[in-house]
Amino acid sequence: MYQKKVKESNEKKVFHYIYQKQTNLSIADISNDLNISFPTVKTIINKFLNANIIKEDLKIGSGSGRKAQYYSLEKNFFYSIGISVHLNALKIYLGNERGEVLKEIVIKDDFFKETLIEKIDDALDEFFSEINDQVKGKIIGIGISIPGIIDNHNNIIEITPSIRIDLNKIKVLSKKYNLKILIDNEANLCAITEKFLGIGKEFSSFVVLNISSTLNMSNFKEKDFYGEFFLKASRVNHMIINFNGLLCECGNKGCWGKYSSELSLIEEIQKINPNIVKLKDVFKNENFENKQIKEIFENYLDYLSIGIKNIIFMYNPEKIIISGNISQYKEFFKDELIKKIYNENIFFRGSETIVFSNLGERSVSLGAVMLPLIDELF
Structure with missing residues (x-):
């Protein structure tokens, strides 16, 4: 398990601020927003300039007075x-x-x-x-x-x-x-991808459910503005949702991953059509409109919703980000999945808890x- 603890230094705080904003940065703004003295920020900025981490932008101002110097994050410095x-x-x-x-x-x-x-x-x-x-x-x-x-x-x-x-x-x-x-x-x-590059930028705490060939989950919590965070993966693929169900490689029966991973969906559909080998094939019109395939997918959503309900009951998360390859095809199932999760629910939060990644299989x-x-x- 990787846990990021930010080093207690003004340099780290300034860099995190710069990374988040990236452009239109001034020493005065950084100093005021972070409550770090102007000379200290100026020293750090000069160090970043020498390391080619940031660059100077055109000075901004009007008239003959002194113009403010602005900075932006350099590209490809690491x-x-x-x-x-x-x-x-x-x-x-x-x-x-x-x-x-x-x-x-x-x-x-x-x-x-x-x-x-x-x-x-x-x-x-x-x-x-x-x-x-x-x-x-x-x-x-x-x-x-x-x-x-x-x-x-x-x-x-x-x-x-x-x-x-x-x-x-x-x-x-x-x-x-x-x-x-x-x-x-x-x-x-x-979870790291979602926080720094994806929809997770908006949230300080969330659960990410990654649906790929396997099924896994991580709980992300940001501790402060300066970049310290904690995350922990959970082996939800072995959460039992059907004690008389399919035998899992772990030795138990009815593990969630045997029903709700991308691989489990493909394997089930291949019993009907062995030519379907990728998830994108499932959502082609000629396949997705097939009655038998639609029934398999409906059962898939049933099992997926059961596991997500359990996660909500256990963690009461502010957000659940559904990630992985399947998130690219959310228009085919998003409304139905949310309906299955929140039908007659007793959760503290509503359906706005569920959001979908925009990063697809690259996350x-x-x-x-x-x-x-x-x-x-x-």
Whole structure:
């Protein structure tokens, strides 16, 4: 579990302020808004200028008097590499401090194996060979998302109950590339993406439900304006919603992930039409209008709503952000899902609690890119 604690320094506070506003920044405004002395802010601004983190803009003013100097956040002053591990693919991204993707590759393979780190190493070798030296010099770290947990007590990465990887392999990889490597559950990284790049900017506290090949959730809480936050992934995919239901790989029956993940939906629909292999195929008119497919999807929403109701009862969240690939197709099911969740409910909050991500299937990968940047800069 990654927990960000902001360093108690004026420099960090000023940077967080600059990152949030990005343009039309003046020393006077920063000083007043943060209650930091003008000379202190000026010293920090000069340091950021020398490091090419910010740049001077045109001075603003009228007449012959002294004009105010304004600043804005520079672009591409740092880079980061994000790696997201999926059931049958490995995605590697090069991004900048704004989360903009500049290079990406997708490798199709079975990555739920004990050889995961070795495969990541091979992929990184090729990825770095295609990046110029100027960019390499500005890369500050590598973030890795996994559909599992980091067990620091036992020093392992648990992908599934049967696949566990020695965490020391990450240290070896970090030494080889001379870069810090941060690794976390994909739900946590999805939450980071939503907070810094997505709809979560508007909220100080939220739950993100990431619906992908697996099903996972993270609880995000921002502690103060200066960037300190806490997040924690929950293994809701093993929350039992049908005790006589389908057998899960964990050994229990009726786990939520067996009914409400993207993979479970595709597998069920393939019993009707084996040619449907991707989620986008489900929502094509000729498929989605099929009576049998619509019935399967209706059952899918039933199970999805049951799990979301349980989350609301357990956490009473201010917001639930539904993320992952399925969020791209919300127009097909949003109203029906919300109706199922809030029909005859006794919740403290209303249906405005449920919102949908606008980042689609990239939310996890972007979180992996952002993790080293946030760790370094905030």
